[in-house]
Amino acid sequence: MTTFQLLLLLIAAGVLYLFFKQLFSGDHPKRGVDFEAKTADEQIGGINRPDKTFSQPKVQLSRIEQLLNMSDEAIEKEDYEEAKKALDSALIVEPDNVDALQKMGYVATKIEDYESAKESYEKLLKLDENDDMAHALLANTFHKLGEEKAAEIHHEKAIKLDETYAPHHFNYANTLYDLGRTKEALVGYTKAYELDTSLEVAKEMIDKLKATHE
Numbered sequence: 001m002t003t004f005q006l007l008l009l010l011i012a013a014g015v016l017y018l019f020f021k022q023l024f025s026g027d028h029p030k031r032g033v034d035f036e037a038k039t040a041d042e043q044i045g046g047i048n049r050p051d052k053t054f055s056q057p058k059v060q061l062s063r064i065e066q067l068l069n070m071s072d073e074a075i076e077k078e079d080y081e082e083a084k085k086a087l088d089s090a091l092i093v094e095p096d097n098v099d100a101l102q103k104m105g106y107v108a109t110k111i112e113d114y115e116s117a118k119e120s121y122e123k124l125l126k127l128d129e130n131d132d133m134a135h136a137l138l139a140n141t142f143h144k145l146g147e148e149k150a151a152e153i154h155h156e157k158a159i160k161l162d163e164t165y166a167p168h169h170f171n172y173a174n175t176l177y178d179l180g181r182t183k184e185a186l187v188g189y190t191k192a193y194e195l196d197t198s199l200e201v202a203k204e205m206i207d208k209l210k211a212t213h214e
Helices: 003-025 063-076 080-093 098-110 114-127 132-144 148-161 166-178 182-195 200-213
Strands: none
Touching: 063 080, 063 098, 080 098, 098 114, 098 132, 114 132, 132 148, 132 166, 148 166, 166 182, 166 200, 182 200
8 A cells, every 4th residue: 555545544534533423423403403493383584595584474364354354444434334345245254253243233233224233133142042232232223123022022131131231221221211111211220320320321311200200
């Protein structure tokens, strides 16, 4: 073996020694460690830009969420017709969406489309017959439609489901007052005011009716 061949052999041995030392030392970079995400939805900026920081992917709204947001924006602008269009579309996507039904009832009442409001509240009650607010709102809607017996039934159901909620008593009293049943209305206003003394309009009606019956 010549001196040159011996030199090459020593260099090769040195390179192999350094390689295996690095391999078994645990200091070499491991796949997945340098760019490990901290949360399930984190992602690296781009495969060709390892210097970029992690970024959160933009949350994509579902179609129903988009439509409900559109209705909220329209309601805020008091553009109830536009809100109703968005809610009509939302209820095509999800006919039993509680949020959409509640908003539809409100919007329909605002534009005096009481039949649509009635339909929305009745659907809510099919989903949950113990929804006292749906009973109360349906009662108000029946009163607007002149269906007084149905209105009375749902007012009473709302009160039975939550006897401590002052607006239920107040709303029923309003219906009774409109029907000329002032003594019964006085009882309702009195109960509402006992439960919530911030209802100043209830106190005003109490004073008015007491003066009438004295």
